[in-house]
């Protein structure tokens with residue numbers, strides 16, 4: 609009995625991304641425009657990632673990127689390239705690098721670094737010491753982008 613509840617506690621922790629093996633923003637390993645290892649060790653959920661993509665208080669990616677896969681959304685920005693086919697253009701490791709810290713891939717880009725201890729990219733005090741997205745939200749949005757394949 610005891611053992612069983614311990615096991616389910618571990619499952620719950622894993623699901624919430626609070627396991628010790630979650631990579632801290634400052635410890636993310638960038639190599640030639642890629643981040644090979646998962647930030648959490650938990651597979652990304654593309655459905656949750658879709659919400660991160662369009663959520664104004666989450667990634668708000670739609671503010672800058674058109675995305676034909678979500679025609680029901682009224683506003684699509686044109687600051688960055690359209691997301692159509694992103695999962696064919698980039699590998700998962702490249703997308704993880706772009707979303708975590710796009711500056712490591714595109715020099716001087718205005719795209720925010722979504723997984724970096726901030727105070728750098730966002731001035732508001734409440735963001736100090738926090739990344740914009742959690743490690744699992746990065747994995748989720750990467751899993752979603754991987755579903756955007758060219759026809």
Ligand code: HEC
Pocket residue numbers: 660661667668669670671672673687688689690691694697703706707714716717718719720722749753
């Ligand atoms: C403030 C605007 C802005 C926001 C918000 C933004 N991006 Fe970007 N993004 C850009 C720009 C600009 C580029 C082009 C890179 C450059 O600057 O050269 C880019 C590039 C990219 C690329 C590579 C382009 C390609 O050819 O596919 C991907 C993938 C991407 N962004 C994903 C995202 C995701 C996912 C989010 C949300 C978590 C996001 N972006 C939020 C501006 C933005």
